[in-house]
Amino acid sequence: MSELPKPHVDPIDQGAQARAHGRKRECCPYPAGSEKREAWLEGFTGMPRDRPRDLPLN
Structure with missing residues (x-):
């Protein structure tokens, strides 16, 4: 029997899901x-990494 290919896992999606489920950065x-x-x-x-941080609205 052949193995099924592993689905592609996107780290960006994983990080977003982790935050949505209340997990910590660590x-x-x-x-x-x-x-x-x-x-x-x-x-x-x-x-996004390629975008500088927004400045605070003061």
Whole structure:
């Protein structure tokens, strides 16, 4: 019997789901400095990496 292919898992979606379910940033499953960790954190925070932070409205 052949194995079924593993579904593609998007780290951005994983991070967004983690936040939606009340998990903490520290639960990121990817190692520090990895591209997947950066993508996971992007999903968790909802802030694209290639965009600078918004300035506060003062």
